[in-house]
Amino acid sequence: MTSPRPIELVCPAGSLPALKTAIDHGADCVYLGFKDATNARNFSGLNFDDKAMAEGVRYAHDRGRKVLLTLNTYPQTDNWQRWTGAVDRAAAFGIDAVILADPGLMAYARKAHPGLRLHLSVQGSATSYDAINFYHEHFGISRAVLPRVLSLAQVEQVIANTPVEIEVFGFGGLCVMVEGRCALSAYATGESPNCDGACSPGKHVRWEQTPKGMETRLNGILIDRFADGERAGYPTLCKGRFEVNDETYYAIEEPTSLNTLELLPELARIGVRAIKIEGRQRSPAYVSQVTQVWRAAIDRVLAGPAEPFRVEPAWMAELNKVSEGQSHTLGAYYRPWK
Amino acid sequence: MKIALGPLLYYWPRQSTLAFYADMADAPVDVVYLGETVCSRRHELRLPDWLEVAEILTAAGKEVVLSSQVLVESESDLKTLRRIVSNGNFRVEANDMGAVRLLSSGDAPARNWIAGPTLNIFNPTTLDLFADLGATRWVAPPEMSRAQIAALRDGLGHDMEVEIFAHGRLPLAYSARCFTARHYNLQKDTCEFRCLEFADGIPLKTREGAPFLTLNGIQTQSAQVHTLLGDLPAVCAEGVDLLRVSPQGAHTPEILQLFRQALDGLIPPADALHEALPLLPAEPCNGFWHGRPGVEQRVPS
Numbered sequence: 001m002t003s004p005r006p007i008e009l010v011c012p013a014g015s016l017p018a019l020k021t022a023i024d025h026g027a028d029c030v031y032l033g034f035k036d037a038t039n040a041r042n043f044s045g046l047n048f049d050d051k052a053m054a055e056g057v058r059y060a061h062d063r064g065r066k067v068l069l070t071l072n073t074y075p076q077t078d079n080w081q082r083w084t085g086a087v088d089r090a091a092a093f094g095i096d097a098v099i100l101a102d103p104g105l106m107a108y109a110r111k112a113h114p115g116l117r118l119h120l121s122v123q124g125s126a127t128s129y130d131a132i133n134f135y136h137e138h139f140g141i142s143r144a145v146l147p148r149v150l151s152l153a154q155v156e157q158v159i160a161n162t163p164v165e166i167e168v169f170g171f172g173g174l175c176v177m178v179e180g181r182c183a184l185s186a187y188a189t190g191e192s193p194n195c196d197g198a199c200s201p202g203k204h205v206r207w208e209q210t211p212k213g214m215e216t217r218l219n220g221i222l223i224d225r226f227a228d229g230e231r232a233g234y235p236t237l238c239k240g241r242f243e244v245n246d247e248t249y250y251a252i253e254e255p256t257s258l259n260t261l262e263l264l265p266e267l268a269r270i271g272v273r274a275i276k277i278e279g280r281q282r283s284p285a286y287v288s289q290v291t292q293v294w295r296a297a298i299d300r301v302l303a304g305p306a307e308p309f310r311v312e313p314a315w316m317a318e319l320n321k322v323s324e325g326q327s328h329t330l331g332a333y334y335r336p337w338k
Numbered sequence: 339m340k341i342a343l344g345p346l347l348y349y350w351p352r353q354s355t356l357a358f359y360a361d362m363a364d365a366p367v368d369v370v371y372l373g374e375t376v377c378s379r380r381h382e383l384r385l386p387d388w389l390e391v392a393e394i395l396t397a398a399g400k401e402v403v404l405s406s407q408v409l410v411e412s413e414s415d416l417k418t419l420r421r422i423v424s425n426g427n428f429r430v431e432a433n434d435m436g437a438v439r440l441l442s443s444g445d446a447p448a449r450n451w452i453a454g455p456t457l458n459i460f461n462p463t464t465l466d467l468f469a470d471l472g473a474t475r476w477v478a479p480p481e482m483s484r485a486q487i488a489a490l491r492d493g494l495g496h497d498m499e500v501e502i503f504a505h506g507r508l509p510l511a512y513s514a515r516c517f518t519a520r521h522y523n524l525q526k527d528t529c530e531f532r533c534l535e536f537a538d539g540i541p542l543k544t545r546e547g548a549p550f551l552t553l554n555g556i557q558t559q560s561a562q563v564h565t566l567l568g569d570l571p572a573v574c575a576e577g578v579d580l581l582r583v584s585p586q587g588a589h590t591p592e593i594l595q596l597f598r599q600a601l602d603g604l605i606p607p608a609d610a611l612h613e614a615l616p617l618l619p620a621e622p623c624n625g626f627w628h629g630r631p632g633v634e635q636r637v638p639s
Contacts, residue, residue, distance in 0.1 A: 074460040077489035104464030125458070128410045130419075130436030137443070138467075149514035154411055177558070178409055181456060182511040184551075186481040187560055187632035190625070194458060195481070219631060222544040238511075242550065243543040244521050251542055251553070252517060332514040338526040 007268055007275055007298055010068065010167065011291050014046040014280035019056045021284045023065050026295030030060060031068040031099065032280065033197075037079075038086045039070040040123060041280040042197030050089075057093050066096035072121035073197045074102050084108050091116050097142070100124075101180060106139035119167070120144040123194065125180035129161035136164050143167055145276060147179045148258060149332050156270040165273040170260050171290055172278025173324055174331055176238055176253040184237055189219045200236045207232070216240070233325060255325030261297055261316065263333060265309045268301050286322045293318050339574060339601050341594060342369035342501060344584040345405040345431075347509060348554060349533035352382040358585065359391045363398035365591045366598035369580060370395050371431055373405045373422065377516070377555045378415050379529065385421055392428055403429045406437040408456045409512045409556065423448075431477070432457065442471035450474045455503060456512075460486070462493035469496035477501045477582065480508050480564065483629035488576050499579040505567065505593060506584025507539070507552055507620070508560040508632055517553040526556075537587030538619045549620055560632060562623035568611035568638040569627055570600050589617040607638070 011027035013019035022030045033039030035047040048056060060067045069090045075083035083105055090098050091113040098116060100106050101123035109116055122145040126132045135141045143165040146155060159166050177184070185199040186192035193199045204219040214226040216235035223240035226232040233239065238252040258278070260267070267275070275298070277290050293315045301309050320326055331337055343362060346355065362370055372388050372395075374380050383391070392402040404422050407415060416436065423430055423440040432438045433454040441448045453473040459465050465476055478487050480503040491500055518540060519529040539554035541561060549561035566573055566581070573581070581601075583594055593614060600610040615622065625634030 074458055076486050077461050077493050078486075080461055080463065101458070102461070102464055103467055104461055107467055108463065124435070125456075126435055128416055128434070128436045130416060130439045131410070131434055134435045134439035137439070149409065150411060157413060176515055177511040177513045180458060181408065183479075183481045183508070183632070184510050184558065186626070187508065187510050190629075190631040192481060194479075195460065221550060221633075222546050222548070225545050241545060243545060243547065244540060244553065247521075248545060251521065252558070253515075335527065336525050338515045338519075 006302065007272060009291070009294050009298055010274050010276045011287060012172075012277055012280040012282065013056065013287070014041065014282065015284070016048070016052045016056055018280075018284045018287045020059055021288045022291050023060055023063055025288055025291040027065060027291050029066040029068050029096070029274070030056075031070055031276075032056065033070045034086055034089070036082065036086075037073055037195075037197045038075075038083055040072050040121075040193050040197045041070075042073075043202065043281055046281060053093050057095065061094070068097045068099055068119065069093075069095045070099045070121065071105065072099050072101045072123045074123075074194050075105060076195065084112070087112065087116075099145070103135070103139065106135065106141070110139050117142050120164075121180075122147050122169070123180040125178055127178070129158045132158065132162050132164050136162065143273065145169075148175060149178055151335065152263065152266055152270070152333055155267075155272065159271045166271070167274035167276055168260075168267065168272050169258055170264075170275035170277060170294060171319065172257055174253065174256060174258040174329065188221055188237055200234075205235055254327070256327045256329050257319075257323035257325070258331045259316075259319055259323065259328035260330060260333060261293075261319065262311050263330070264297055264301050282322070289318050289322055339578070340368040340580045341366065341597050341601070342580045342582045343367045343371065343590075343594070344503070344506065344582045345371040345373055345375045346585045347376055347506075347557065347559070348537060348539060348585070348587070349377070349380045349382065349531070350537060351534055354537075355383055356391070358590070359395065361591055362400070363395055365594050367400065367583070367594050369401045369403060371403045371405045375405045375408050375433060376512075376557045377533070378407060378412070378418070379526070379531070380533065380555075382534075385418065389425065389427075401429075403431050403452055405431040405454065406433045408433045408454075409514070410434050410436050411514070432473075438468070438471065448472050452477065452501075455479050455509075460490070462490050462495070465490065465498065466495045469494075469498055473498070475499040475501060475580070478503070481626050481632065484572060484576060484627050485629055487578070491577065500577070501580035501582055502566070502573070502578050503564065504573070504581035504583060505565045505597070506563060506582075506586060508564045508626070509557055509584075510551070510560055510632075511558040513556050513558070516556050517558065518555050521553065541620075560623065562621050562633055562635075563618045564624060564626065564632065565611065565614065565618070565622045566624055566627055567596060567600060567614050568607050569624060570597075570607040570610075572627075572638065574601070586619060588619075592617055611638075
């Protein structure tokens with residue numbers, strides 16, 4: 001039996017401290033964004049200005065790691081220059097790859113910076129090898145991040161039919177909708193992941209203690225209500241409790257995190273080239289814990305048959321501590337989840 | 339201004355579906371989009387059945403387009419997609435990039451396909467690129483505002499028909515998970531085709547009873563019915579070419595009639611909207627067109 005091919009661990013960096021923590025604990029790559037709507041985590045207090053970007057890139061490169069820049073929202077006619085400007089800045093900073101979703105922007109990047117490596121963002125909603133090969137043939141993308149919708153066998157089928165490297169989400173907050181194909185936040189608040197880089201943005205959130213319990217609202221819409229003693233979660237609109245045919249429940253998804261740790265040997269076997277950890281909006285402490293566990297797990301897999309893989313209970317315990325709702329799921333990898 | 343009937347987003351029994359499209363042969367609609375775009379498990383009509391409906395509507399003078407599935411997951415989804423693309427007769431609406439690849443490559447690339455609303459085309463550079471690949475009509479993403487659509491069109495280097503989502507519950511999101519099956523504690527693979535029971539999807543309300551969303555299998559729609567009937571003067575002023583009306587469980591022919599009459603100046607748009615309200619399965623909204631949260635109902639300007 002041959003050893004699995006190397007898998008890169010791609011960790012979130014919402015800030016310079018998070019970037020350094022990720023690198024220090026064994027991330028092969030960090031991904032980050034500029035401080036504006038050009039990326040899908042456009043939250044106040046997050047992301048990198050020019051000074052932090054320069055320092056972050058230097059910190060990573062000095063240690064032989066890579067920096068990936070997310071420019072994965074869709075530019076509009078009137079703000080097009082801000083996105084192309086971001087591509088130019090990425091190239092100037094020596095970013096190792098830009099993660100894009102918009103085909104026009106890919107065409108721009110290819111023409112203006114032929115040496116710049118392009119990754120297809122999960123926001124591109126490419127779920128088949130035909131879709132991924134489209135971006136490869138036209139824009140020369142090197143890697144694609146898969147939406148969290150496919151089964152293991154389907155991921156394997158994609159990998160077998162494309163020259164593009166495949167990156168999958170390993171851990172973190174779970175979008176239950178196909179990334180890039182969700183306008184729920186736009187419907188409720190006017191701001192969407194696709195165009196504004198934000199889902200259920202904080203400025204529309206209201207927490208209110210009422211006689212019926214703690215109510216969380218998004219632009220006035222009641223997302224959930226919590227009894228005393230219940231832990232009140234952030235009102236991400238697909239993770240609230242709603243009424244359907246007089247039954248009140250998590251009609252779309254529970255507050256839970258994706259955790260595919262137990263699938264790691266299979267992901268390696270089928271040729272997944274990178275595992276992405278979600279959570280640029282999370283703290284450096286989160287990044288530290290999650291990076292350490294996944295580094296250890298990936299190293300165990302890469303060690304090959306000499307050291308059979310098993311999920312350490314301590315790993316799961318660490319990950320559950322930082323999971324949304326303190327629970328986790330295999331998501332679409334587990335058929336009954338669908 | 340043409341009126342287009344969007345693909346049927348719900349799952350109706352075979353006879354209801356066939357009866358619905360038989361009515362469309364006589365309805366004031368210029369273009370009809372056909373096919374299953376939401377869920378590959380739905381099979382009351384299969385591709386050969388859709389092609390038969392297409393022939394009937396073509397004979398009635400309608401332009402027919404075959405719409406591709408939005409979320410393509412399996413090899414069998416791809417097989418269906420290839421059959422749609424190579425149908426040899428009808429134009430195709432591409433609803434994912436796999437469809438775009440199949441339409442624009444190979445020995446005889448199609449030169450007149452439709453770039454569907456889920457391709458996320460938001461700027462003229464991107465739309466020009468699809469025009470170079472053979473797209474001749476663009477269906478704007480429903481979340482785009484009047485100002486954004488106008489700006490894109492003004493910046494475009496190609497001739498391109500512009501279609502907007504003008505009436506119906508908004509298709510807001512797609513998932514690997516089936517929310518209808520989840521509601522019944524069923525797995526997607528053994529869903530018992532519960533979607534068949536809901537001609538307009540399943541209403542989802544907040545915990546204080548306010549209508550919010552609609553569950554339609556793997557698709558999530560708005561509860562409110564997006565309608566631009568009252569906004570037609572502004573829509574016409576922007577030079578939109580086609581208005582998409584999404585089929586609803588009842589009264590679709592009357593809705594189409596109201597659009598036609600308002601466009602032809604036979605009734606004022608405000609009156610058309612007023613007449614449409616009792617025909618809708620829920621309250622109206624039009625926020626997206628006005629650059630607002632989609633759920634809002636703005637006074638037409």
